[in-house]
Amino acid sequence: MPDDAYMINAFDMSKVTGEEPSVQATIERRARVLSPAYRLFYDHPVSFVRAEGVYLYDASGRAYLDAYNNVSSVGHCHPRVVEAICRQAATLNTHTRYATQDILDYTERLLNTLPPTLSKMTYTCSGSEAVDLALRISRRRTGSMGVIVTSNAYHGTTIVAAEISPNLGPLVPLGDYVRAVELPTGDHSREEFGRAFALGVRDAIADLERHGYGLAAFIADSLFSTDGIIPEPAGFLAPIVDVVHEAGGLYIADEVQPGFARTGAAMWGFERHAIVPDLVVMGKPMGNGMPIAGVAARPETLVEFAATARYFNTFAGNSVCIAAANAVLDVIEAEGLMENSRIVGDYLQRGLRTLADASDEIDGVRGIGLYIGVDIVSTTTGAPDPGRAAEMVNAMRERRVLISAMGPHGNVLKIRPPLTFSKANADHFLETLSQVSAILR
Numbered sequence: 023m024p025d026d027a028y029m030i031n032a033f034d035m036s037k038v039t040g041e042e043p044s045v046q047a048t049i050e051r052r053a054r055v056l057s058p059a060y061r062l063f064y065d066h067p068v069s070f071v072r073a074e075g076v077y078l079y080d081a082s083g084r085a086y087l088d089a090y091n092n093v094s095s096v097g098h099c100h101p102r103v104v105e106a107i108c109r110q111a112a113t114l115n116t117h118t119r120y121a122t123q124d125i126l127d128y129t130e131r132l133l134n135t136l137p138p139t140l141s142k143m144t145y146t147c148s149g150s151e152a153v154d155l156a157l158r159i160s161r162r163r164t165g166s167m168g169v170i171v172t173s174n175a176y177h178g179t180t181i182v183a184a185e186i187s188p189n190l191g192p193l194v195p196l197g198d199y200v201r202a203v204e205l206p207t208g209d210h211s212r213e214e215f216g217r218a219f220a221l222g223v224r225d226a227i228a229d230l231e232r233h234g235y236g237l238a239a240f241i242a243d244s245l246f247s248t249d250g251i252i253p254e255p256a257g258f259l260a261p262i263v264d265v266v267h268e269a270g271g272l273y274i275a276d277e278v279q280p281g282f283a284r285t286g287a288a289m290w291g292f293e294r295h296a297i298v299p300d301l302v303v304m305g306k307p308m309g310n311g312m313p314i315a316g317v318a319a320r321p322e323t324l325v326e327f328a329a330t331a332r333y334f335n336t337f338a339g340n341s342v343c344i345a346a347a348n349a350v351l352d353v354i355e356a357e358g359l360m361e362n363s364r365i366v367g368d369y370l371q372r373g374l375r376t377l378a379d380a381s382d383e384i385d386g387v388r389g390i391g392l393y394i395g396v397d398i399v400s401t402t403t404g405a406p407d408p409g410r411a412a413e414m415v416n417a418m419r420e421r422r423v424l425i426s427a428m429g430p431h432g433n434v435l436k437i438r439p440p441l442t443f444s445k446a447n448a449d450h451f452l453e454t455l456s457q458v459s460a461i462l463r
């Protein structure tokens with residue numbers, strides 16, 4: 023990763039060339055009034071005016087196939103979600119200090135999708151706030167400070183969430199109380215992978231103890247998205263939970279990416295590893311774009327926190343967001359989106375493997391359901407090729423198919439469409455990727 027405030031697939035403001043006049047004007051207005059910390063995507067940024075299902079539309083009415091956005095997980099502007107939001111906004115929108123029913127109906131329904139031991143919800147407005155809260159709870163519970171993450175983890179934007187996010191790059195220092203552990207590389211059985219990873223976690227725990235921090239929590243994205251997506255071998259997290267518990271820490275599953283049926287195998291990513299976390303952080307797809315996120319907890323983990331601090335998060339769990347979140351669960355069930363994610367995800371992965379077989383630059387294909395990573399490597403050295411991955415991401419964008427890139431080397435194509443993606447959408451995607459691959463080779 024370069025030694026600056028780098029982001030994979032970020033537009034470089036010093037290279038504004040050949041944009042359409044209206045897009046150019048928008049970019050310049052942004053630069054005048056928005057923080058320079060924001061980043062646009064792509065060499066030629068895109069500007070959208072509306073969206074529907076798996077398509078985003080620009081001002082000229084051109085459709086872009088969305089193979090990237092997991093927030094609009096049940097499809098952009100899904101009518102059932104829109105209707106629920108509008109109806110609730112016109113009826114009542116209030117907070118958790120009043121004894122309303124809607125939040126209870128939703129919470130009971132949501133908790134039913136989780137293992138029974140995770141029986142208490144706290145709502146937040148963002149994944150970052152949920153991560154932050156999960157760490158506060160863990161510290162109160164354990165009396166310790168230390169946090170273990172994976173070596174390219176991303177967990178969010180608050181001070182603490184940024185301090186536990188090595189993915190933000192070397193200019194955002196990790197907290198002194200943080201240890202980052204490498205995931206094993208290469209092909210391993212579940213046992214070998216789990217053993218190797220657990221060794222790293224044990225070393226990190228020993229180091230945290232030696233420095234007086236102890237272990238409050240181990241936190242990991244159950245799909246390891248920013249680490250390049252590591253879904254297999256399923257089950258490798260089981261020994262980590264044991265090691266963390268032996269050291270008195272809590273296991274936090276960050277389900278912001280894998281949650282809400284994304285994997286096609288289960289509602290939650292951790293279920294594939296046959297573990298039950300102490301705390302589960304969720305967000306992004308939860309309200310299909312409305313700001314709702316939260317922490318599901320084993321009740322005993324909350325005892326010390328609740329005894330010493332109150333929790334009121336003004337907008338979190340408001341009636342409109344709850345209505346949206348409830349409609350999201352309706353749509354996942356009514357449209358069979360978990361199954362769709364599995365079926366279309368498998369189909370897309372098969373197609374990608376066929377492309378990989380015919381290409382020297384498309385190497386590994388890893389994924390589960392509709393979350394897929396494709397390794398792009400140099401045709402001469404076989405080494406990770408982030409430059410080539412960026413070219414492909416931008417060439418796809420020029421053909422109006424949206425993806426991005428990820429991973430510690432930035433060479434992994436990140437394919438993560440709404441769960442309503444169809445086989446026809448997958449064919450369109452594969453055809454475009456094969457053109458891009460052939461044309462630029």
Ligand code: PMP
Pocket residue numbers: 147148149150151153176177178179243276278279305306315
């Ligand atoms: N955890 C993970 C794994 C994430 O991917 C993200 C967002 N990309 C967050 C936490 C933070 O969520 P938010 O942007 O809603 O604060």
